Amino acid sequence: MEQNAKNGHDRRSFLTNMTLSTGVLTLGLPMVTGGVESAAAAEGKYDFDTPYNRIGTDSVKWDSVIRSENMTNIVAGMGIADLDFKCAPAITAALRKRITHENWGYLDMGSPGPTAFKQGLIDWNRKRYGITNINPSLMGISTGVHDGIIATMKAYCPPGSKVLMATPIYNGFYGDVKVTNTVAEESLMKFTNGRYEIDWEDFERRMTPDVKVSILCNPQNPVGRAWTKEELTKYGELCLKHKIIVLSDEIHCDFISKGQKYTPFSSLDNKDVVNNSITYKSASKSFSLAGMKCAWFFTTNPEIFKVTAANNRASLNTLGMISMQAAYAGGGDWMTQCASYLSDNQDFLNSYIKSNIPMIKVGNRQEATYLGWLDTTQVADRIGAKKMADEANKTAEDAAAKMGTDYSGAAAMVTRTKATPELMVEHWFAKNANVQINPGTSFGLGGQNHMRMNIGTSRKTLKAALDSMSASLKKLG
Numbered sequence: 001m002e003q004n005a006k007n008g009h010d011r012r013s014f015l016t017n018m019t020l021s022t023g024v025l026t027l028g029l030p031m032v033t034g035g036v037e038s039a040a041a042a043e044g045k046y047d048f049d050t051p052y053n054r055i056g057t058d059s060v061k062w063d064s065v066i067r068s069e070n071m072t073n074i075v076a077g078m079g080i081a082d083l084d085f086k087c088a089p090a091i092t093a094a095l096r097k098r099i100t101h102e103n104w105g106y107l108d109m110g111s112p113g114p115t116a117f118k119q120g121l122i123d124w125n126r127k128r129y130g131i132t133n134i135n136p137s138l139m140g141i142s143t144g145v146h147d148g149i150i151a152t153m154k155a156y157c158p159p160g161s162k163v164l165m166a167t168p169i170y171n172g173f174y175g176d177v178k179v180t181n182t183v184a185e186e187s188l189m190k191f192t193n194g195r196y197e198i199d200w201e202d203f204e205r206r207m208t209p210d211v212k213v214s215i216l217c218n219p220q221n222p223v224g225r226a227w228t229k230e231e232l233t234k235y236g237e238l239c240l241k242h243k244i245i246v247l248s249d250e251i252h253c254d255f256i257s258k259g260q261k262y263t264p265f266s267s268l269d270n271k272d273v274v275n276n277s278i279t280y281k282s283a284s285k286s287f288s289l290a291g292m293k294c295a296w297f298f299t300t301n302p303e304i305f306k307v308t309a310a311n312n313r314a315s316l317n318t319l320g321m322i323s324m325q326a327a328y329a330g331g332g333d334w335m336t337q338c339a340s341y342l343s344d345n346q347d348f349l350n351s352y353i354k355s356n357i358p359m360i361k362v363g364n365r366q367e368a369t370y371l372g373w374l375d376t377t378q379v380a381d382r383i384g385a386k387k388m389a390d391e392a393n394k395t396a397e398d399a400a401a402k403m404g405t406d407y408s409g410a411a412a413m414v415t416r417t418k419a420t421p422e423l424m425v426e427h428w429f430a431k432n433a434n435v436q437i438n439p440g441t442s443f444g445l446g447g448q449n450h451m452r453m454n455i456g457t458s459r460k461t462l463k464a465a466l467d468s469m470s471a472s473l474k475k476l477g
């Protein structure tokens with residue numbers, strides 16, 4: 001059994017005995033893995049308010065943080081982007097049904113393939129977002145969104161070529177750049193009137209012939225923009241002009257805050273712009289099925305499809321496909337209510353911070369996603385985060401020098417192997433508030449002085465986390 005170094009207990013008993021400092025969640029409950037309730041919605045309303053205990057399931061969001069930060073108390077893991085809720089009942093029902101057939105041999109996913117599966121994805125996107133140009137023969141299934149993106153990159157991006165991105169941007173894209181041996185070309189966004197906007201002059205200036213693709217995050221993780229039709233059109237037209245293919249990652253599209261709109265890149269009026277793009281989607285973010293590993297991509301351009309499909313070797317899993325199909329077929333109401341709940345969480349986060357945590361700054365309420373983007377410049381100053389990071393790097397550099405290894409560079413910042421003030425802020429909140437949030441520097445250029453906070457949780461847990469962060473900062477005097 002894995003040992004908890006600090007406590008000297010085996011991990012299971014450590015978790016079972018541990019009490020959460022707020023009492024929001026009670027440990028010692030049956031483990032989540034023990035069974036999922038048949039959560040039929042009471043009067044058509046799903047329960048997002050009751051905290052659901054994920055501890056003890058080897059979740060990255062809670063368990064790995066408890067381990068990596070050596071926590072003996074936890075109020076909330078608010079890092080990696082998945083949801084704390086029980087999944088939509090339609091998913092559990094479909095999985096239950098399938099496991100009664102006790103054979104797990106190879107699944108048919110090839111051509112002509114599972115037409116009901118593909119039709120489910122098409123129907124969801126047509127009904128909810130009016131996307132009418134998804135051609136089943138130009139859509140592919142991939143293990144994850146990353147796998148689809150990497151497949152296209154392998155076709156179009158020779159090693160050493162550049163990948164244009166407006167930053168700060170989802171840290172996982174830097175991993176895609178790394179495995180394809182390409183180079184990130186970062187265009188820093190402007191923060192204007194409380195929200196991030198692309199700096200068009202800078203963006204176009206970076207469109208040199210060695211840039212082959214641009215990864216667009218629509219809507220945007222971590223800054224929460226729901227890009228407008230005008231912005232996306234401008235993005236697409238510039239890319240077309242400079243022969244850069246748009247890879248549009250739309251995994252966050254189901255989380256649009258109230259009063260905002262999701263504009264699918266594939267729905268833009270200019271068909272040449274659309275033909276110069278490919279879109280990647282999944283139910284994994286929307287329905288918290290990330291561990292199920294199933295995603296898909298589509299394009300209107302047969303050539304882009306052909307080369308992407310040729311590089312896509314999906315390792316799909318039966319339960320992943322079943323859960324995604326069930327989510328789209330029967331999870332519509334759940335999703336609508338979940339997105340509404342999380343939009344209210346965005347309001348709650350913004351007003352709580354503005355009224356109670358003067359040391360942290362936020363912009364306008366995020367337009368999309370269930371992520372908050374916090375300016376923690378003052379926190380870093382107050383806790384001496386820069387000095388802490390310098391000291392940690394010095395120690396690591398000395399150790400690396402002794403072993404003859406290199407310890408430097410921007411990539412190390414993104415992969416968090418190099419200490420940054422933001423990483424120190426992460427450790428500080430874990431230690432002093434029992435809350436984990438993500439350091440902004442892992443989101444590339446522009447992530448300095450920021451932290452990302454996942455608010456895809458019950459309002460009680462969100463409030464407990466904010467209360468605890470606020471109290472820890474007040475202690476600084």
Ligand SMILES: Cc1ncc(COP(=O)(O)O)c(C=O)c1O
Pocket residue numbers: 081143144145146147170172217221249251252282284290294295
């Ligand atoms: C923008 C974006 N793309 C892709 C992913 C991960 O996708 P997958 O797990 O399907 O590869 C995430 C997860 O946080 C994300 O935020």
